Amino acid sequence: MTPDDMIQRYAQAVASRLPHAMRADVRAELYALLHEDIQAVSTNGAPTLKLVEDRLIAFGPPQEVALRYHRPAPIIEDVDTPLFSKLALGFVLGLTVLALSIGLSSPKPLSAQLEERLKDASFMVLGVLLVCFWALGALRRAQPKLFAWKPAKLPAVRDPDLISRPLALSAVLAGSSGLLILMNPIAFFDLLLDGQIPSMLAYAFTYDHQFLSERAPLLWGMLTVSLLILALAMLEGRWRPMSRNLALGLSLVIALISFWVVLAGPIFVAATTDQAMKFWVALIAGITCIDVWLKWRDQRRAGDPSYLKPR
Amino acid sequence: MVTEDAFPKFEVDLRRGVIVLATLSQLGTAQYGYSLRQRLAQSGLEVEEGTLYPLLRRLEGQGLLTSEWRIEHGPPRRFYVLSDQGRTLYPQLVNSWRNLSAVMENLFKEGLPNDA
Incomplete structure (x- = not known):
């Protein structure tokens, strides 16, 4: 390779990364400029390959130089x-929890098939998300x-x-009712159907x-x-560090017990x-684990924002 | 935390706007990339080729310069010159630069000792 070949290759490498409309022009200009520049610094008229190489290295890698000429629009804007990271992480975590729940609850062949489909779905969701954000950036x-x-x-x-x-009261009431139904579903259906619960339904919920x-x-x-902790916090009207930590710890414990309940x-x-x-x-336990992790992380990042709290 | 290589990074940021103004200042008459770099260097402003040549293209893309290929005493070269828009903008930028420079001088006088 001659020094001139190297300059031509470099100009071509830069131009090939640019939009078609400006390629030929930039290639010709860059070649002319580099040629002249290198001629000027070569002492005896004919530049050596080493000199050209050094000058090109100083000029910069072709991909970086191309970016200086033309910066393409990003796929996802800064x-x-x-938001993209949050949504992508949320989808991936959600699908992971869903796959885990299916794996823990379904028979092996079915769960393997569903997990495989979920894996495909996660890539599809991320792809769709990418396209949506690209379109959003283009529209902006x-x-x-x-x-x-x-x-x-x-x-x-x-x-x-x-x-x-009002919201906390609704949550406490809904949670208490749900817990009572969970404790005795047959009695609930019996009450609902006026004592005429079919035997198959009773068997299904035994x-x-x-x-x-x-x-x-x-x-x-x-x-x-x-539920008691939530009720106490509701009466006080706000979370205190102790009640919040207690509720957070208890949520984690309930999630772990739930996994044990499913597996045992x-x-x-x-x-x-x-x-x-x-x-x-399993699904609720998985979502609870993620929720606990997010709240714990937020709490740690917040540090001691006492200056933000009302006095 | 300020690291040892913090200075080049901050200096690059500082020089970025200056190079644009310096380039515009020399393009009242047509220049090609290499001759412009020489002129700037002779005035004490060394600008890397990898920075200056793409900058000329970008300024042309923004409408501040116009360019054409010419053959004058040598191979074909692309010559750049201030466009009408560039000629209108340049005095405004110079004015702004002078104001900023005066303000900065005052700030330096009032601020920390800054003898390097």
Whole structure:
């Protein structure tokens, strides 16, 4: 390779990374400029290969130089990156929890098939997300007025420790009712159907004896305690560090107990109900684990924001 | 934390806007990349080729320069010169630079001792 070949190759390598419309022009200009520049620094008229190489290294890698000539629009804009990361992570975590729940609750061949489909779905979801964000960026560049920022549209500042009493009361009532139904589903259906519960329905919701004697008391006991903590926090009107940490720790414990409940043996006598229940218990436990991790992370990052709290 | 190589990084940021203004200042008459770099270097402003040549293209893309291929005493070269828009913008930028420079001088006088 001659020194001139090297300059030509370099100009070509830079130009090939640019839009078609400017390639030929930049290649010719860059070649002419580099040629002249190298001629000027070569002492005896004919530049050596080593000299050309040194000058080109100083000029920079072709991909970087091409970016200096033309910076293409990003696939995901900087302003959208945090939201994209959150959504992508949320989808991947959600699908992982779903796959785990299916794996724990379904028979092996079915769960393997479903997990395989979920794996495909996760790639598809990420692909769709990427296309959506690319389209969002393109629309923002094309129609900046559509995305004009207005202070009035900013979300209200929320005190994370403040508890909405009506919402908390609804949660406590719904949680208590759900727990009561969970403790005795047959009695609930009996009440609902005016004492005419079909035997098949009663069989479908009959708990496994071992579950009732070993695992149920612990799970239901912990759920009751967590409802009590929520009720106490509601009465106070805000979370305190102690009640928040207690609720967080208890959520994690309930999630771990839930996994143990699913893995240790049947919950219901009937296989179909058992499978469905295990799926939902595992799914809720997985989501709870993620929720605990996110809240714990937020709490750690927040440090001691005492200056933000109302006095 | 300030590391040993912090200076080059901050200096690059500082020089970025200056190079644009310096380039515009020399393009009242047509210049090609190499001759412009020589002129800037003779005035004390060394600009790397890898920075200057793409910059000329970008400024042309932004409408501040126009360019054409010419053959004058040697091989074909692309010559750049200020466009009408560039000629309008340049005095405004110089004015802004002078104001900034005066403000900065005052700040340096009032601020920490800064003899390097």
